[in-house]
Amino acid sequence: MDKMGTIQKATVSDVNEKAVFSQIDGQTLMTKKTEFETAPQLGAEISGFIYENKKHQLCLAPKLPKVRVDHYAYGTVTDVRRDLGVFIDGGLPDKDLVISLDDLPENKQIWPEKGDRLMITLKVDKKGRMWAKLADETIFKAISNRPSGRNMRNENVSGTTYRLRAVGSLLITDDYYLGFIHHSERDVEPRLGEHVTGRVIGLTADGMLNISLKPRAFEEIGDDAAMVLAVLKRDPSGSIAFTDKSDPEEIKAYFGISKGAFKRALGHLLKARLIEQRDGRTYLK
Missing domain, CATH: 1.10.10.10 (Winged helix-like DNA-binding domain superfamily/Winged helix DNA-binding domain)
Structure with missing residues (x-):
């Protein structure tokens, strides 16, 4: 369906005890009745997010998911398949989004684990399949705060790693400051999407916190x-x-x-x- 991953209007064509069915361009969409505060009547116009659930049924979600095309949000890792990728809860009922193998680190030891969080958006390929796409550094810079002259040296900070490099790890703190953990300032390399706690040991010229995960003296x-x-x-x-x-x-x-x-x-x-x-x-x- 060419409208996959978009917000559309549809006309209710059938209602039973469990579901509401609607039509758009001759195709039938299913919505669980529990997703409506009040079930719509036959012929009513409803709107929602178009997607395909785990059973490969076309569905319309009246409550818009937090992750959409060009809409970034944190998603929680629900499963990890070494042969397929990482599955993320993006806010859709009966549907997890997948981060493909191509977008994950080659070293599978630092892949996210269940419960980790990743900042993602939605992308739809030419076959109409929906995928999760990791936010890049420009997105994190756009949503981040600057310390604005505040001396944060030796403060404890917690944050989520979003990019792993040979020289170190990038993270965004819970207060939305950008941080960098040099490989010499950690004993174990954090996972992608892992929530870590460290301390500020400096500030870069462009306002990024230098963070150490090692204990104080x-x-x-x-x-x-x-x-x-x-x-x-x-x-x-x-x-x-x-x-x-x-x-x-x-x-x-x-x-x-x-x-x-x-x-x-x-x-x-x-x-x-x-x-x-x-x-x-x-x-x-």
């Missing part, structure tokens, strides 16, 4: 720094009567760790600007 050393930080946060004064010059035995008795481990923990917390030392005490900043 104090997070890398694990429990010792976290324990010291927790003790500081619990204390009403936000301070402890210990510094890197404190007695080793007193440190061992209070924290249960060696002075060397304590000094390393303090060093990382100082570097991360989470604490300060003065007058023989350590204070939470």
Whole structure:
């Protein structure tokens, strides 16, 4: 049908207990009655989105899908077939859209997984088949925000990856800032469409956030720094009567760790600007 993937008007030709049938150019379209607030009468004119469902029936959807030709929106991955592609919920009843193998990374290990999200639009081929098409970088630039002079360094950010390159991954944050993760700032390459959390380590000249998925220095050393930080946060004064010059035995008795481990923990917390030392005490900043 040459009207596949478009919004059209049709005339109701039949109604039964489960479905409403309509006609357009001599072809019959089916709509479940549950898709209407009130079922239309015979001869009424209805409008909706034309598509083919999983049973290869021509259908008319009164509620327009969020993904249409030249309309971009996030779709959720519903299934992954290594031999066919990735199936996406684009907002149609009884129909998932497919991203073809040609539009997916060659490395199938970084393909999306079920539940991941992808920004897509709809395309219809010469045979009338509907496909999902990934949004390109121009779309993400068009919908993105700029930090506008705000200092975001060391802030935590979450976002969804939309392009994977050998040098790194591109993502758009939940607040619609564009970000870049250099391959040296991650331990594992994110999947396409994966939602990740990292921290801002810089800003490019064109307003893109440089993001690291690696832990902060104090997070890398694990429990010792976290324990010291927790003790500081619990204390009403936000301070402890210990510094890197404190007695080793007193440190061992209070924290249960060696002075060397304590000094390393303090060093990382100082570097991360989470604490300060003065007058023989350590204070939470």
